[in-house]
Amino acid sequence: MTEQTTRYQPIAIMASGKGSNLKLILDAVTQGRCPVDVRLVISDKAQAQALEIARSAGVPQVLHINPKAYADRAAFDAACAEEIDAADCRWIVLAGYMRILSASFVRRFRGCIMNIHPAILPAFPGAHAVEDALVYGVKASGCTVHLVDEVLDGGPILAQTTVPVFDDDTPEVLHARIQIEEHKLYPATLARMVRQGFCIEGRRVIWNDE
Numbered sequence: 001m002t003e004q005t006t007r008y009q010p011i012a013i014m015a016s017g018k019g020s021n022l023k024l025i026l027d028a029v030t031q032g033r034c035p036v037d038v039r040l041v042i043s044d045k046a047q048a049q050a051l052e053i054a055r056s057a058g059v060p061q062v063l064h065i066n067p068k069a070y071a072d073r074a075a076f077d078a079a080c081a082e083e084i085d086a087a088d089c090r091w092i093v094l095a096g097y098m099r100i101l102s103a104s105f106v107r108r109f110r111g112c113i114m115n116i117h118p119a120i121l122p123a124f125p126g127a128h129a130v131e132d133a134l135v136y137g138v139k140a141s142g143c144t145v146h147l148v149d150e151v152l153d154g155g156p157i158l159a160q161t162t163v164p165v166f167d168d169d170t171p172e173v174l175h176a177r178i179q180i181e182e183h184k185l186y187p188a189t190l191a192r193m194v195r196q197g198f199c200i201e202g203r204r205v206i207w208n209d210e
């Protein structure tokens with residue numbers, strides 16, 4: 001095996017919505033900017049555009065797993081985990097995945113799940129981050145890529161980018177400005193994680209020397 005193939009780490013991506021972050025990650029992979037092997041895409045929503053994007057990009061396994069078919073959150077997450085293990089994925093990348101993960105899922109893949117959030121954490125965790133930031137009146141917001149632990153949007157921070165907030169912003173306008181940065185930050189952070197690696201000291205992510 002060449003050095004380059006050993007660095008193509010297998011990943012699963014989970015997405016619930018329009019899949020723009022998923023698309024930009026897949027583009028980065030195709031263009032050689034992100035050395036990962038996207039083996040599996042899972043969505044909890046049958047209508048998620050993310051599924052179509054993944055199929056068109058030729059992802060080997062693209063699955064809709066229906067939460068309603070399972071007794072509870074843990075059972076649904078266990079079904080997802082089985083697919084992730086079967087595909088032998090090293091990382092799980094949440095790209096607009098709007099379900100809270102069960103503690104058992106987080107424990108099973110501890111340190112190997114990353115998420116992108118449309119605010120500068122620890123400000124404005126949760127599902128309405130863009131609206132919450134506007135209502136609060138912040139003059140800057142942005143996006144955060146972080147590891148996932150049992151606390152909602154609470155894991156160690158890998159990368160952040162800020163954007164200005166203007167007086168006439170609506171949630172849609174601000175979210176669009178944030179997403180421009182998400183689309184750069186997420187593939188770049190994933191690539192850095194795979195190429196460079198990091199260790200964790202307390203809550204701090206310390207990147208390895210390049």
Ligand code: GAR
Nearest residue numbers: 017018019020021095096116117118
């Ligand atoms: C992104 O803005 C992401 O930060 C956010 O959902 C959007 C998904 O967009 N995630 C969360 O709010 C998670 N709490 P996309 O489907 O176009 O990638």
